[in-house]
Amino acid sequence: xxxxxxxxLVNLSRREAFKLGGGLVLGLAFPPSPEFLGYGPAxxxxxxxxxxxxxxxxxxxxxxxxxASEMGQGIHTGLAMVLAEELDLTLDQVRVxxxxxxxxxxxxxxxxxxxxxxxxxxxxxxxxxxxxxxATARATLVATAASRWKVDVATCxxxxxxxxxxxxxxxYGELAVDAAAGSLTKAAPKDRSTWKLVHxxxxxxxxxxxxxxxxxxxxxxxxxxxxxxxxxxxxLHSPVFGAHLESVDDAAARKMPGVVDVLQFTAKKGSLxxxxxxxxxxxxxxxxxxxxxxxxxxxxxxxxxDLDDDAIAKALAAGLGVxxxxxxxxxxxxxxxxxxxxxxxxxxxxxxxxxPYLHHxxxxxxxxxxxxxxxxxxxxxxxxxxxxxxEGIAGCLxxxxxxxxxHTTLLGGGLGRKSEVDFVVEAARIAEHYDKPVxxxxxxxxxxxxxxxxxxxxAFMRAGVTKAGDxxxxxxxxxxxxxxxxxxxxxxxxxxxxxxxxxNFYENPYTIRDQHVEYHELDLPIPTGFWRSxxxxxxxxxxxxxxxxVAHAAGVDPVQFRIDHLDASPRHKALVQRVAxxxxxxxxxxxxxxxxxxxxxxxxxxSIVAEVAQVRVTPPAGSTPGQVWATLEGATLxxxxxxxxxxxxxxxxPGIIRAQAEGAMGMGLGAALGxxxxxxxxxxxxxxxxxxxxxxxxxxxxxxxxxxxxxxxxPGGVGEPALPPIAPAVCNAIFAATxxxxxxxxxxxxxxxx
Amino acid sequence: MANFTLNDTPVSVDVDGxxxxxxxxxxxxxxxxxxxxxxxxxxxxxxxxxxGRATRACITAVVGVEGRDVRxxxxxxxxxxxxxxAEQVPQCGYCESGQLMAAAALxxxxxxxxxxxxxxxxxxxSDQMTNLCRCASYFRIRKGIHRAARVNAKENLP
Ligand code: FES
Ligand code: FES
Numbered sequence: 043x044x045x046x047x048x049x050x051l052v053n054l055s056r057r058e059a060f061k062l063g064g065g066l067v068l069g070l071a072f073p074p075s076p077e078f079l080g081y082g083p084a085x086x087x088x089x090x091x092x093x094x095x096x097x098x099x100x101x102x103x104x105x106x107x108x109x110a111s112e113m114g115q116g117i118h119t120g121l122a123m124v125l126a127e128e129l130d131l132t133l134d135q136v137r138v139x140x141x142x143x144x145x146x147x148x149x150x151x152x153x154x155x156x157x158x159x160x161x162x163x164x165x166x167x168x169x170x171x172x173x174x175x176x177a178t179a180r181a182t183l184v185a186t187a188a189s190r191w192k193v194d195v196a197t198c199x200x201x202x203x204x205x206x207x208x209x210x211x212x213x214y215g216e217l218a219v220d221a222a223a224g225s226l227t228k229a230a231p232k233d234r235s236t237w238k239l240v241h242x243x244x245x246x247x248x249x250x251x252x253x254x255x256x257x258x259x260x261x262x263x264x265x266x267x268x269x270x271x272x273x274x275x276x277x278l279h280s281p282v283f284g285a286h287l288e289s290v291d292d293a294a295a296r297k298m299p300g301v302v303d304v305l306q307f308t309a310k311k312g313s314l315x316x317x318x319x320x321x322x323x324x325x326x327x328x329x330x331x332x333x334x335x336x337x338x339x340x341x342x343x344x345x346x347x348d349l350d351d352d353a354i355a356k357a358l359a360a361g362l363g364v365x366x367x368x369x370x371x372x373x374x375x376x377x378x379x380x381x382x383x384x385x386x387x388x389x390x391x392x393x394x395x396x397x398p399y400l401h402h403x404x405x406x407x408x409x410x411x412x413x414x415x416x417x418x419x420x421x422x423x424x425x426x427x428x429x430x431x432x433e434g435i436a437g438c439l440x441x442x443x444x445x446x447x448x449h450t451t452l453l454g455g456g457l458g459r460k461s462e463v464d465f466v467v468e469a470a471r472i473a474e475h476y477d478k479p480v481x482x483x484x485x486x487x488x489x490x491x492x493x494x495x496x497x498x499x500x501a502f503m504r505a506g507v508t509k510a511g512d513x514x515x516x517x518x519x520x521x522x523x524x525x526x527x528x529x530x531x532x533x534x535x536x537x538x539x540x541x542x543x544x545x546n547f548y549e550n551p552y553t554i555r556d557q558h559v560e561y562h563e564l565d566l567p568i569p570t571g572f573w574r575s576x577x578x579x580x581x582x583x584x585x586x587x588x589x590x591x592v593a594h595a596a597g598v599d600p601v602q603f604r605i606d607h608l609d610a611s612p613r614h615k616a617l618v619q620r621v622a623x624x625x626x627x628x629x630x631x632x633x634x635x636x637x638x639x640x641x642x643x644x645x646x647x648x649s650i651v652a653e654v655a656q657v658r659v660t661p662p663a664g665s666t667p668g669q670v671w672a673t674l675e676g677a678t679l680x681x682x683x684x685x686x687x688x689x690x691x692x693x694x695x696p697g698i699i700r701a702q703a704e705g706a707m708g709m710g711l712g713a714a715l716g717x718x719x720x721x722x723x724x725x726x727x728x729x730x731x732x733x734x735x736x737x738x739x740x741x742x743x744x745x746x747x748x749x750x751x752x753x754x755x756x757p758g759g760v761g762e763p764a765l766p767p768i769a770p771a772v773c774n775a776i777f778a779a780t781x782x783x784x785x786x787x788x789x790x791x792x793x794x795x796x
Numbered sequence: 797m798a799n800f801t802l803n804d805t806p807v808s809v810d811v812d813g814x815x816x817x818x819x820x821x822x823x824x825x826x827x828x829x830x831x832x833x834x835x836x837x838x839x840x841x842x843x844x845x846x847x848g849r850a851t852r853a854c855i856t857a858v859v860g861v862e863g864r865d866v867r868x869x870x871x872x873x874x875x876x877x878x879x880x881x882a883e884q885v886p887q888c889g890y891c892e893s894g895q896l897m898a899a900a901a902l903x904x905x906x907x908x909x910x911x912x913x914x915x916x917x918x919x920x921x922s923d924q925m926t927n928l929c930r931c932a933s934y935f936r937i938r939k940g941i942h943r944a945a946r947v948n949a950k951e952n953l954p
Contacts, residue, residue: 114886114887114889114931248889249880249881249885249886249889250881251889252886252889252892253877253880253881253886254829254869254872255869255893259831259890261828262828264828274823299812327819327823327824329816329819332835403930404890405831405833405888405890405929405930406888406890407832407833452888452889453888454888454890455890455930455931456888457930485835486834486835486836697884701933702887704932704933704935704936705887705933708933708934709931709932730836731836731839736928737929737932738926738928738934739926739927739929739934739937739938740923742934742935742938
């Protein structure tokens with residue numbers, strides 16, 4: 043029987059869907075406990091699936107399978123709500139399980155149908171297919187009931203998991219076996235006017251497991267006992283980027299307690315992402331492996347030992363001055379002419395901004411568990427990237443992709459780092475040496491040393507302001523590494539890189555007739571990757587701070603200035619007005635004192651977010667600066683309050699969106715205040731959290747979030763878009779407080795105590 | 797051999813005395829609710845209660861807990877947990893075992909906070925809650941502690 047559900051799943055027969063789930067569903071080999079994620083199905087069902095996402099348990103309850111990884115963004119709850127809505131179920135009647143790796147669960151609309159949780163794309167991609175699958179499952183249950191009762195389907199109603207028609211009544215569970223045996227009845231999703239669950243704020247399904255210690259993260263995996271006692275390993279990579287392994291003296295390490303082996307691996311590329319040379323120390327416990335790893339003396343050769351913070355700063359600055367290699371990202375009108383004219387009759391604002399390399403530092407260190415036999419490779423991992431992991435393992439181990447079975451656990455944060463596959467492929471390569479499973483855990487130091495960092499960037503910006511106070515031309519030159527060169531040939535990366543690294547300038551919501559944006563690509567031997575909100579994380583800061591400077595030069599209030607230039611972008615304009623109203627922009631504090639406020643608005647991943655920050659800057663004891671401060675050195679910054687207006691178009695769960703807004707803003711605030719990777723001798727010089735100050739409790743402001751549906755009837759992203767506006771909002775507020783511009787992040791580098 | 801009380805039950809583990817309590821809990825005793833975040837006492841993901849006080853298990857050698865009382869998230873029954881659900885605090889959730897242990901110890905160690913005004917409680921939270929949360933769920937952690945403190949206040953009424 044073939045399944046006539048929509049989209050990419052058309053050709054998946056129900057039998058195939060069943061097989062995909064075989065291990066999980068039938069409880070054959072895994073999981074040992076059905077509570078795999080800590081909140082999954084409590085009992086095995088025996089019926090077939092109604093399509094790839096829905097299975098009705100004859101004993102009660104409905105199991106919904108979600109293809110996206112849960113890393114705190116609430117996607118398991120959000121997509122369960124979509125399915126439950128269509129099935130007329132309450133959320134407490136459903137249980138969620140994580141989908142296995144399979145083409146059937148490839149993302150419907152992004153990135154070549156990879157199964158990948160990234161780019162704030164899960165709600166955007168999955169809402170429609172999930173809604174259609176839920177509607178189809180409901181229609182199938184109704185058709186089963188109607189034929190059992192010999193009534194017209196039109197007489198049947200569904201509510202809370204029960205089908206009724208006149209005096210007839212059957213729970214979904216009572217219909218489950220027959221429904222699964224018959225053919226599917228395709229149906230269209232509900233009209234939004236009839237939603238009962240979507241737009242409400244039920245408690246997240248995963249949260250109970252995260253307050254009692256039962257949630258299973260990658261690092262917590264316990265493999266089934268029948269596979270043998272799980273070994274533990276840790277890994278060592280070259281401290282210097284680009285160096286290869288020369289030799290290893292492991293004599294001392296091998297004699298240490300619990301040590302099983304010390305293994306050497308050479309770089310191998312199984313998919314787009316490669317694994318480097320590395321040493322693995324395998325032992326009975328991670329602690330023993332960790333102790334022995336400290337006794338391994340590995341010699342690495344090569345790399346660029348001359349690379350350090352100074353060299354990076356020089357390269358960034360030089361990039362701003364290089365004409366020859368600079369590519370024009372976008373040009374409209376005659377920005378240079380306008381700026382030259384403004385130079386004669388008005389004002390020209392000129393500024394250089396820069397941001398450092400940043401690290402993901404997911405709270406859960408990198409880890410993965412693998413078991414490799416002749417027939418199959420079984421993986422348990424906190425990954426955002428099922429397809430690339432499968433490809434990487436198939437390529438490196440030389441096994442067919444169909445032999446790889448990937449169990450995605452809860453992720454203790456992904457942030458983009460766990461969309462890389464290195465840590466999982468390494469685990470498979472290590473496990474290939476044993477007939478037992480091996481769990482590999484990276485010490486935090488190794489994680490800091492081998493990041494795929496958010497690249498450092500610099501921007502040189504010029505704008506003309508006419509005598510009348512109008513913005514008459516904007517010229518921007520960006521300098522920084524291009525992440526895309528890792529994935530596509532350089533000329534192509536360069537071609538498409540402009541719009542990617544030029545995001546927020548390329549698609550500028552402001553009406554600026556004369557605009558010229560250039561990008562100079564830097565080639566630095568530091569691995570870069572996708573850090574939550576990616577290019578918007580730096581360009582949002584550059585653009586929104588610089589516009590503030592221009593507004594100031596034009597003598598116009600920064601909120602008004604934005605409103606004046608947003609006629610062509612009504613959603614942005616409304617959002618600026620909304621956040622200004624939330625923050626009582628322009629009004630003094632209750633006690634009549636002046637407040638220091640700053641604003642930033644950035645669009646990314648299909649959503650627009652405007653933020654206003656209120657700060658207090660306290661001068662060092664004994665000094666009383668005037669209106670404009672000579673220096674921020676020794677003064678103390680407190681970010682007191684942040685207001686967020688979040689326009690993500692059509693949405694599912696406003697409470698989850700508020701939580702994501704608070705969290706993404708907080709992560710962006712931590713980065714703006716203090717985060718910077720430091721490099722010396724060609725290596726990362728930031729070993730652990732003591733040198734990398736992520737946001738702390740004492741720095742977290744009060745937050746107020748409003749979710750606005752300002753756009754077309756389609757969903758925007760949620761996980762990332764609230765991050766970029768906070769750096770400019772805070773820096774602009776610091777200017778309002780002190781008259782000093784922060785043109786370099788982190789803010790702490792200005793001497794301000796954060 | 798290390799002997800201590802774990803979640804009200806006496807345990808003995810045959811392990812080197814230098815082994816951090818974190819790894820004894822996770823690897824020798826199989827209790828994985830206590831998390832590894834940094835291994836150097838910086839992040840608080842490994843926070844447990846040692847004789848009722850919040851303690852970072854990654855830098856506590858198991859020899860140091862000999863004969864003492866250890867409580868982990870698996871053995872916690874505290875109003876902070878209900879408050880965490882009510883305020884929907886966790887995001888990825890990885891830090892939250894540690895946050896909850898730290899928050900419970902903060903409130904239990906300072907009964908006066910239950911009736912303190914909001915500003916005093918906020919100051920105590922900023923001062924004492926030093927666990928890191930990369931998801932920055934701090935605003936809700938703060939709300940959760942306020943909520944739990946008020947529950948404590950009610951329970952303490954004469
Ligand atoms: S793991 Fe113990 S403080 Fe970070
Ligand atoms: S909830 Fe993710 S680190 Fe705190």
